[in-house]
Every structure is written in structure tokens, then in C-alpha cells.
Amino acid sequence: MNLAYLWGIFLGSLHAMVPITLTATGEVIGESAGLFNIGLEGIILLSAMTGALGAEAAGPSVGFLVGLGTGFAIGLIFGLVCTYFKGVQLIAGVGINLFSAGLVTFWLIHLGVPGHHAVAEESQMVNISTRYGDFSPMIFVAIALPVLIYILLFRTKLGLKIRAVGENPQAADVAGINIHLLRLLSTAAGASLAGLAGAYISVNWLGSVTKEISAGRGFIALATVVFSGLNPLLVLLGGFIFGFFDNLAVWVATMPAVQKVIPWQFVAMAPYAVTLLVVTGVIGRARFPAAMGIPYGRE
Amino acid sequence: MGFSANIGELTKTIIAGVIGFAVGALIIMLYGYDPISAYQALFNGAFGDLYSFSESLANASPLILTALTFAIGFRGGMFNIGAEGQLYLGALATVAVSFFHLPSAMGFALSLICAVLAGAIWSLPVAILKATRGVHEVISTIMLNWISQFLCFYLIAKILVDPQRAEKTISVAQGVRIPLLVPGTSLSYGIFLSFFAAIIVYLLLWRTVMGFDIRATGHNPLAATYAGIEKWKIILFVFITGGLTAGLAGAVHVMGRPPVYAIYSGMPSIRGLGFEGLAVAMIGRNHPIGIIFAAIFFGGLLAGGRMMQLSAHVPLEMVRVVEGIVVLFLAIPELVQLLSFLRKIRPPLIFRSKRSQDEDRRRL
Numbered sequence: 001m002n003l004a005y006l007w008g009i010f011l012g013s014l015h016a017m018v019p020i021t022l023t024a025t026g027e028v029i030g031e032s033a034g035l036f037n038i039g040l041e042g043i044i045l046l047s048a049m050t051g052a053l054g055a056e057a058a059g060p061s062v063g064f065l066v067g068l069g070t071g072f073a074i075g076l077i078f079g080l081v082c083t084y085f086k087g088v089q090l091i092a093g094v095g096i097n098l099f100s101a102g103l104v105t106f107w108l109i110h111l112g113v114p115g116h117h118a119v120a121e122e123s124q125m126v127n128i129s130t131r132y133g134d135f136s137p138m139i140f141v142a143i144a145l146p147v148l149i150y151i152l153l154f155r156t157k158l159g160l161k162i163r164a165v166g167e168n169p170q171a172a173d174v175a176g177i178n179i180h181l182l183r184l185l186s187t188a189a190g191a192s193l194a195g196l197a198g199a200y201i202s203v204n205w206l207g208s209v210t211k212e213i214s215a216g217r218g219f220i221a222l223a224t225v226v227f228s229g230l231n232p233l234l235v236l237l238g239g240f241i242f243g244f245f246d247n248l249a250v251w252v253a254t255m256p257a258v259q260k261v262i263p264w265q266f267v268a269m270a271p272y273a274v275t276l277l278v279v280t281g282v283i284g285r286a287r288f289p290a291a292m293g294i295p296y297g298r299e
Numbered sequence: 300m301g302f303s304a305n306i307g308e309l310t311k312t313i314i315a316g317v318i319g320f321a322v323g324a325l326i327i328m329l330y331g332y333d334p335i336s337a338y339q340a341l342f343n344g345a346f347g348d349l350y351s352f353s354e355s356l357a358n359a360s361p362l363i364l365t366a367l368t369f370a371i372g373f374r375g376g377m378f379n380i381g382a383e384g385q386l387y388l389g390a391l392a393t394v395a396v397s398f399f400h401l402p403s404a405m406g407f408a409l410s411l412i413c414a415v416l417a418g419a420i421w422s423l424p425v426a427i428l429k430a431t432r433g434v435h436e437v438i439s440t441i442m443l444n445w446i447s448q449f450l451c452f453y454l455i456a457k458i459l460v461d462p463q464r465a466e467k468t469i470s471v472a473q474g475v476r477i478p479l480l481v482p483g484t485s486l487s488y489g490i491f492l493s494f495f496a497a498i499i500v501y502l503l504l505w506r507t508v509m510g511f512d513i514r515a516t517g518h519n520p521l522a523a524t525y526a527g528i529e530k531w532k533i534i535l536f537v538f539i540t541g542g543l544t545a546g547l548a549g550a551v552h553v554m555g556r557p558p559v560y561a562i563y564s565g566m567p568s569i570r571g572l573g574f575e576g577l578a579v580a581m582i583g584r585n586h587p588i589g590i591i592f593a594a595i596f597f598g599g600l601l602a603g604g605r606m607m608q609l610s611a612h613v614p615l616e617m618v619r620v621v622e623g624i625v626v627l628f629l630a631i632p633e634l635v636q637l638l639s640f641l642r643k644i645r646p647p648l649i650f651r652s653k654r655s656q657d658e659d660r661r662r663l
Contacts, residue, residue, distance in 0.1 A: 102616045103616075
């Protein structure tokens with residue numbers, strides 16, 4: 001095992017990190033404003049589908065935009081239900097997951113080949129080739145975005161307002177902030193990042209859509225948010241850890257020697273087991289907005 | 300829960316259902332199919348004749364049980380979406396018992412016992428992590444669902460594999476199977492196990508002190524704590540009971556579902572039963588009796604969905620799309636009141652009847 005080999009694993013982990021980091025960064029915005037969206041899994045799945053079709057119709061960058069837009073649209077629906085209509089967030093999230101899983105499977109059958117849709121090579125986003133390997137441009141987005149969101153949340157007035165509606169909506173309301181609108185826009189902005197993650201998976205990273213393409217990444221992103229304690233910079237670290245284990249299964253698939261010792265099923269468990277362990281380990285110090293998950297209404 | 304409250308819940312469910320089917324019809328049209336013939340096939344395939352109805356009930360049997368898992372948690376203020384993974388292990392445990400050639404009666408009892416225990420054991424980490432570390436059950440259950448899935452993949456491929464047919468596990472022994480209720484269909488006496496479990500859960504939640512404590516915790520956790528209810532006991536009880544019914548769902552499905560009485564690799568027949576149960580619980584408003592009706596209705600949609608796929612060529616998955624929309628709207632607590640604003644919108648004067656014009660004048 002030489003250095004180039006380890007570098008390959010590192011590169012694979014970076015690519016696996018992107019969807020988790022993007023989704024989790026978005027969810028940090030939403031949760032800071034007080035909305036807990038467990039529909040992220042469904043949003044990633046549906047955006048992977050729409051993003052792929054968008055890319056095939058008009059090129060990879062349009063595919064990314066379509067994914068982003070899909071996430072935003074679903075985020076708006078989720079946000080409307082959970083702000084103005086005072087819906088129960090967990091139930092609304094489950095509804096989105098069921099809807100997306102159904103619609104994507106339906107769509108795949110409708111497209112002809114049940115269960116699988118490969119994105120044409122020429123519609124996929126091209127990676128940047130360097131001496132050190134191929135990098136997806138989205139890796140840089142996934143690294144820059146948490147930093148930008150950190151600045152937004154902790155260094156701007158808008159960020160203060162977002163955190164205020166999550167922490168103490170009564171006080172924010174008195175201060176003249178439109179609670180419902182700000183919460184709605186925060187969660188929709190967050191969901192659009194999950195949509196971007198979905199498009200990345202199908203248009204760039206894996207180059208195909210299956211009904212299980214999201215593979216629990218929406219929930220791993222939720223765990224990453226817990227790990228981060230709503231700090232976008234820690235999302236980056238958490239995303240890399242989970243990305244590493246996500247990539248591990250792919251890596252082991254190319255190593256028959258390892259597979260003889262550890263069956264692939266046990267390697268495939270790794271990202272989920274590690275997520276559970278990490279969340280268990282850090283949960284004590286994470287602190288969440290006081291009003292998270294609670295619909296707001298004036299008394 | 301009072302009678303009028305139940306009526307309110309029912310109205311809400313019906314409204315959400317109507318919206319769900321309406322949006323579903325729109326999507327069916329959008330993809331270029333015919334919604335009317337699709338829904339006709341759907342309902343005929345669900346409740347059209349004895350055969351269809353039996354299939355609907357057969358589909359409902361495991362769904363009632365996984366829905367109970369969610370409902371017990373929901374009543375206690377917990378969001379237990381772990382039925383999926385617990386069900387896999389329950390099903391596998393049932394198959395594992397047939398590995399040893401036991402006498403029928405003993406094998407039958409042991410299969411059920413092992414299945415419920417497997418479900419309960421798999422829910423234990425969730426309860427322990429929540430009670431001791433405060434890990435949110437949404438995250439722990441989902442992670443354990445995935446771990447369970449891969450564990451079962453391994454068990455199916457390596458341990459319980461049928462020596463003659465590598466794509467499936469050994470079949471459940473002849474004497475351990477649940478006899479059929481309607482010959483020629485998939486409906487077994489297992490449906491009564493599900494009904495029985497629903498009644499037990501009802502009695503547990505509404506007729507015991509523990510049940511009262513669970514509902515009190517769900518209703519107002521702070522007040523429950525002040526009243527001296529120990530949260531960790533509630534958590535442990537809720538998740539273990541939920542695990543028991545989820546495990547039983549696995550057993551009922553494998554022991555009572557012809558023709559194979561085995562699990563294929565990839566678990567196509569049991570995957571999703573846990574998540575569908577979640578929707579069933581919400582449509583049944585997390586009440587055991589409501590769940591029975593919701594499960595039969597939803598089991599019917601799944602049976603009818605096959606007919607819809609065959610005759611109207613609309614993929615079966617449409618059923619899940621509708622289900623998702625229904626659940627999304629059920630999340631809105633004041634759905635009924637929300638729609639009542641429609642009554643306040645008054646049509647322009649010339650379109651109104653004489654009587655409503657008189658009413659308006661009286662109001663002025």
C-alpha cells in the first residue's frame with residue numbers, strides 16, 4: 001500500500017463528502033431557524049431524478065440548477081406546511097420522503113428501464129483533471145459553502161435574525177421580524193442545497209439514478225448536523241468523516257483480499273454504524289435552538 | 300378521546316385523502332395516463348370481489364403491526380421509525396427457527412417468540428441511547444434500519460440460504476406455517492394475530508396505568524415529569540413494545556404468506572412494510588382501531604395497484620405518491636378549520652340564491 005493508493009482513498013472520500021456536506025450545511029440554516037426537516041432524504045432522491053433529466057435535456061449546469069430548484073420547491077412546500085399552517089414537522093418530512101420515493105420509482109418505470117436510469121456520458125459534469133487526480137468542481141463548492149454559511153449565520157444581521165426566530169420567536173416577533181416568512185425562506189434555502197446534493201449524485205458523482213440512490217444520506221446529513229451542533233465549519237469535518245466511511249464500501253469492493261476477511265455486507269454497514277457511534281459520542285455538548293420543532297403562533 | 304374529537308379526526312383524514320387522490324390524478328395525467336380508468340382499476344382490484352378483498356386483508360396483516368409500532372411511540376411523544384429494521388430481523392428469526400427441525404407446535408410457538416424477541420432486541424439500542432445519551436430516535440432508528448438490512452443480506456446469503464436455490468432462504472417448515480383463511484388467496488389466519496395485537500395495544504394504552512403514563516408523557520412531557528412519571532421507563536417500554544409488534548409483523552408475513560414462505564435475497568417482499576406502516580399509523584390517526592381500517596384501505600390500494608398496473612399501465616408506485624401527499628396534509632393540525640375558510644368566501648351577488656341574499660340582509 002503506497003502513498004498514491006492512500007491519496008486515492010482520500011480523493012474518494014472527498015467526493016463522497018460532497019452530498020452529505022451540502023445537505024447538512026443547508027439543514028444547519030433550516031434548523032437554526034427552528035425547522036427540523038427529515039424530508040431531506042426524499043429531496044435528495046427527487047432532485048437526483050429531476051437533475052439528471054435536466055442535464056440530459058440541456059447540459060450538466062442546467063441539471064444542477066434543476067436539482068437546486070427542485071429542492072427549493074419541496075422546501076417551500078415543507079416550509080409552508082410547517083410555518084403558516086403550523087404542521088407537525090416530523091410528519092410533513094415523512095410525507096415528503098414517501099412522496100419522493102414513490103414518485104422516483106414511478107418515474108423510473110415510466111422512463112422504460114425499471115429501477116435504474118443511467119445519465120448519458122455527455123450530459124454528466126466533467127471533473128477537473130490535475131496531476132493529482134480528477135476533482136469534481138463541487139468539492140470546492142462543498143468546502144467553500146460551509147464557510148460562507150458560517151459567515152452568514154454568525155457575522156451578519158440576517159444570520160442573527162435567522163437564529164433569533166429559532167431561539168426565541170416571541171422576542172423576534174416583538175422585534176418586528178416576520179417569523180413565518182423567515183423560517184419559510186431559511187428551510188427552503190436549506191432544502192435547495194439538498195437538491196444540489198441530489199443533482200451532484202446523479203449528474204456528476206455516480207452518473208445514474210436508482211430508487212435508492214440517496215441511500216440514507218439525508219439522514220446521515222441530519223446526524224452530521226447533530227455532530228456539528230449547528231456550526232457549519234464542523235459540518236465540513238463531520239461530512240468528511242461520514243464521506244470516508246461511505247467511500248470505504250466502494251473501496252473494499254475493489255479489494256478481493258479484504259472481502260475474504262470481512263464480507264461486503266459488514267463494510268456496507270460501516271457508514272451507518274459510525275454515524276450512530278459518533279452521534280452517541282458527541283450528543284452531550286450539542287445545543288439546539290430552544291424553539292426547534294415547535295410551530296410558532298401568537299398567544 | 301371524545302366522540303366529536305374522533306369525528307374531527309375522521310373528517311381530516313378524509314379531506315387529506317381527497318387531496319391526495321386529486322393530486323395523484325393530476326400526476327397520472329401529467330405523465331400521460333388516464334386517471335379515471337386507473338382509479339377504477341385501483342378500487343376494483345382492492346375491493347371488487349372476494350379474491351381482491353382477501354388480498355387486501357393479506358396486505359393489511361403486517362401493516363397493522365408495523366403501524367402499531369409507530370403509534371405506541373407517537374402516543375408517548377416519540378417518533379419511532381425503526382419498524383422497518385426490526386421487521387427484517389423478526390422475519391429472519393422466524394426462518395432461522397425452521398433451520399432446526401422441531402415438532403410443529405413447538406416450532407410454531409418458537410417462531411413467533413423468536414420473531415418478537417428479535418424485534419424487541421433490535422429496538423433496545425434505540426431506547427438505551429435515547430434514555431442515557433439523548434440520541435434522537437429518528438437518527439438511531441434509521442441507522443439501525445440500514446445496519447439491519449445489511450445484516451439480513453448477510454444472513455440470507457450465507458447462513459439461512461436454501462442449499463437448492465441460492466436466491467432465497469430455506470422455507471418455513473410445513474407445520475410452522477399459518478393456515479390459510481380463504482383458500483386460493485394469500486389471506487391467512489395471521490390477520491387475526493394482527494387484530495389481536497391491535498386490541499392488546501388499545502387496552503394497554505387506554506386501560507392500564509402504564510398506558511396512561513405513556514399518553515401523559517406524549518401529551519405534556521414536562522407535566523408528566525412533575526407528576527413523577529419516570530421518562531426512562533416510558534422510553535424503554537414504548538420501544539420494546541414497538542419492537543415486539545414489528546418483529547411479529549415479520550413473522551406473520553413469512554409464516555402466513557404463500558407461496559414461498561421464505562425470504563428472497565434483497566428481501567423484496569418485506570422491504571418497505573415498516574415505512575408503509577408508518578403512513579398507515581398516521582392515516583389511522585395513531586389509534587389501534589383507526590389503524591385496522593387504514594391498513595385494510597392501504598393494503599387494498601397495494602392490491603389494487605397491481606390491477607392498475609396491469610389494466611391502466613399506471614405503475615403501482617402511484618399508490619405511494621398518493622400516500623405521501625396524504626401524510627403531508629395530515630401533518631397540518633387544523634386542516635379542517637383551514638378549509639372552512641372556503642365557506643366564508645361568498646360568490647358575487649348575482650350568483651347567489653334568493654335565500655342566501657335574504658340571509659345576508661338579515662345579517663346586516
